[in-house]
Amino acid sequence: MALVVVFQFVQTLATLYLPTLNADIIDDGVVKGDTGYIMRIGLVMLAVTLVQITCATVAVYYGARTSMALGRDLRAAIFHRVQGFSAQEVGRLGAPSLITRTTNDVQQVQLLVLMAFTMMVAAPIMCVGGIVLALNQDAALSSLLLVALPVMIAVVAVIVVRMRPLFRTMQERIDRINQVLREQIAGIRVIRAFVRDRYERERFAGDNDRLTEVSLRVGRLMALMFPTVMLVVNVSSVAVVWFGGHRIADGAMEVGALTAVISYLMQILMSVMMAMFMFMMIPRAEVCAERIEEVLATETTVHPPASPVVPARSDGELELRSVDFRYPGAEEPVLCGVSFAARPGRTTAIIGSTGSGKTTLLNLIPRLFDASAGEVLVDGVNVRDLDPGALSRAVGLVPQSPYLFSGTVASNLRYGRPDATDEELWRALEVAQAREFVEAMPGGLDEPISQGGTNVSGGQRQRLAIARTLVHRPEIYLFDDSFSALDYATDARLRAALAEEIADATIVIVAQRVSTIRDADRIIVLEDGRVVGSGTHGELMDGCPTYREIVLSQLTEQEAAA
Structure with missing residues (x-):
């Protein structure tokens, strides 16, 4: 100058x-x-x-x-x-x-x-x-x-x-x-x-x-x-x-x-x-x-921890304690007093009507938002205090509308783990029921992907996003209605493959389809941001009117009892 x-x-x-x-x-x-x-x-x-x-x-x-x-x-x-x-x-x-x-x-x-x-x-x-x-x-x-x-x-x-x-x-x-x-x-x-x-x-x-x-x-x-x-x-x-x-x-x-x-x-x-x-x-x-x-x-509302904590264990244990969330200026909270625990090797499902706070709840775990009150714990450590790198390694989120970056199939799958081998990519694609259509592409793993994944269908985009998370290999898997664009047969095959591939991980699934979550170890029912039911499919059918209403809106009485 x-x-x-x-x-x-x-x-x-x-x-x-x-x-x-x-x-x-x-x-x-x-x-x-x-x-x-x-x-x-x-x-x-x-x-x-x-x-x-x-x-x-x-x-x-x-x-x-x-x-x-x-x-x-x-x-x-x-x-x-x-x-x-x-x-x-x-x-x-x-x-x-x-x-x-x-x-x-x-x-x-x-x-x-x-x-x-x-x-x-x-x-x-x-x-x-x-x-x-x-x-x-x-x-x-x-x-x-x-x-x-x-x-x-x-x-x-x-x-x-x-x-x-x-x-x-x-x-x-x-x-x-x-x-x-x-x-x-x-x-x-x-x-x-x-x-x-x-x-x-x-x-x-x-x-x-x-x-x-x-x-x-x-x-x-x-x-x-x-x-x-x-x-x-x-x-x-x-x-x-x-x-x-x-x-x-x-x-x-x-x-x-x-x-x-x-x-x-x-x-x-x-x-x-x-x-x-x-x-x-x-x-x-x-x-x-x-x-x-x-x-x-502009200061972010999600502040990095002053003294990041690396958890002593990495089991993938997730717990929410009396969690509230309110958007700035909102008259009513989106979530109020939500508490539950998700354990390794078990599948926890969250279901509720539109606007009940399911996606917001899931976004609190990887700290896309911070809870207004209460605690979100991963391996016993509050996510506010957890080292960002440790949190990223522990939690994998497949959002409701997955986003693919411009590049190739391989570059998207390696987004969270750049050193993954081709064999690991193909294995993740196979579990995600995406191997068949990727193999059919002229370039295979090197097939170009346009910005946002607009050159693949919605179902293919969801499966590629699931495969990307599988390559990342976190301890906690969060699926935010990630199977909505799949047909019932593909949905069933994918859930079966996931149950085998990540059997030791903690799985949290948000879904609208009852068929997707009815076999979960525990189902959390949300209504207006509050937990109104918790248990297995059979327990909730007998004791939770909200869950029963959701189920019967999709299945007959005989199908629900089967």
């Missing part, structure tokens, strides 16, 4: 020195007919020009490198901060807004820094130096600056003040455009299924028009600024020539001094124009910087 300032400073001094040399050539060389003096001063001007060009090139090069490095560091800082967010912070800020802040907002700040190095270092030096050197040439004529500078500064100030709120609105509307576009790309199948193409086009067009509207308002202010500034510049130039001509005619001034004053006037006003251009960028960059700062200042 210091190097950029030094080179920019030297370049600006060279620019300021050239009009004085030009005036000397005119007054002491051309007027007197001294060719040797003209050649000497001309060579000095050439050397000064070379210095100016060299310093300008070096300053712009290092200024660009510095601003690019700042952009890189800002993007990395945002990424690392977002990586530490819980689902709660991501949901509050929104994925489209986070993308905009990481790309467009950082770019605006980066551009401002680049312009600061290339313009703002030079502008004040050129302005002050130009005024001093202009006064040195002719103080009376230079007094015209007392009129031109305040007028130009006033124009810039008024327009910049009006631009700031418009730039904030512009960034918010860019967020909205990104959100709508993201929804439309991700939901293209739903849009086509319901033939809502026209509606989505109109929705996008509306948001696009609102962004265009505010952009046009900014553009009009910019369009007003430049003609106004050029008017001030041109009127000032005419005034200098007019009054300077009269002073030359009166013998109070030489021709060379007039050309120097005109050059310095142009340099002064150009420095103000450069500052004006910067001031136009500052409001937008300021808004972007505030939005970036909001992300960097």
Whole structure:
């Protein structure tokens, strides 16, 4: 940074020195007919020009490198901060807004820094130096600056003040455009299924028009600024020539001094124009910087432990003690007083109506959220105190809507365990009932997977996600309705294979299908965030009305009793 300032400073001094040399050539060389003096001063001007060009090139090069490095560091800082967010912070800020802040907002700040190095270092030096050197040439004529500078500064100030709120609105509307576009790309199948193409086009067009509207308002202010500034510049130039001509005619001034004053006037006003251009960028960059700062200042609700604890044993024992969970600002808790234990070698199932808190309960175990009250224990240690690496190794979650990353089948399966062998991958695929369709793919394990796994079916995506967790080999397996896209036959084969493959692990299954969980060692029934039943299928059929109602909504009395 210091190097950029030094080179920019030297370049600006060279620019300021050239009009004085030009005036000397005119007054002491051309007027007197001294060719040797003209050649000497001309060579000095050439050397000064070379210095100016060299310093300008070096300053712009290092200024660009510095601003690019700042952009890189800002993007990395945002990424690392977002990586530490819980689902709660991501949901509050929104994925489209986070993308905009990481790309467009950082770019605006980066551009401002680049312009600061290339313009703002030079502008004040050129302005002050130009005024001093202009006064040195002719103080009376230079007094015209007392009129031109305040007028130009006033124009810039008024327009910049009006631009700031418009730039904030512009960034918010860019967020909205990104959100709508993201929804439309991700939901293209739903849009086509319901033939809502026209509606989505109109929705996008509306948001696009609102962004265009505010952009046009900014553009009009910019369009007003430049003609106004050029008017001030041109009127000032005419005034200098007019009054300077009269002073030359009166013998109070030489021709060379007039050309120097005109050059310095142009340099002064150009420095103000450069500052004006910067001031136009500052409001937008300021808004972007505030939005970036909001992300960097956001603290996650899931804080890493101050003194991470590594459990003395790794049995995979899971226990919840009087767990409550409430979203910020919510009137009612999602979970209230939930307690149960899941032991190694046993399958615990969780069932309940939609909105009963099943997924939220499961997300508390790997600390996607933190419980509002109570404790979640893994191997006897509260997950809040557990070493994050130990928690990751102990718990494997297959979410309700599994996500596959762009890459290959193998890279997705090795996501949690990069050193897994091909044989381990095939074994996991076989247990997950995915080996057959992966073998049928032209590339096998090297078959490309698109972002989100959109080039495979929902059932295949679920089975690949299950295989990925099997490769990870945790002690506790959490299946959040992970068999919903499978047919009954595949579901049955998969559960049978899992029972054999991970017989010694702790298994917790959230499911809507009674057939998926009826053979579990223990079934937890949730209703409105509370445990209303716990036991085996037979026990709950006899003693839990909520469970009985769920079962009979799917099976006949005879099937339920079988």
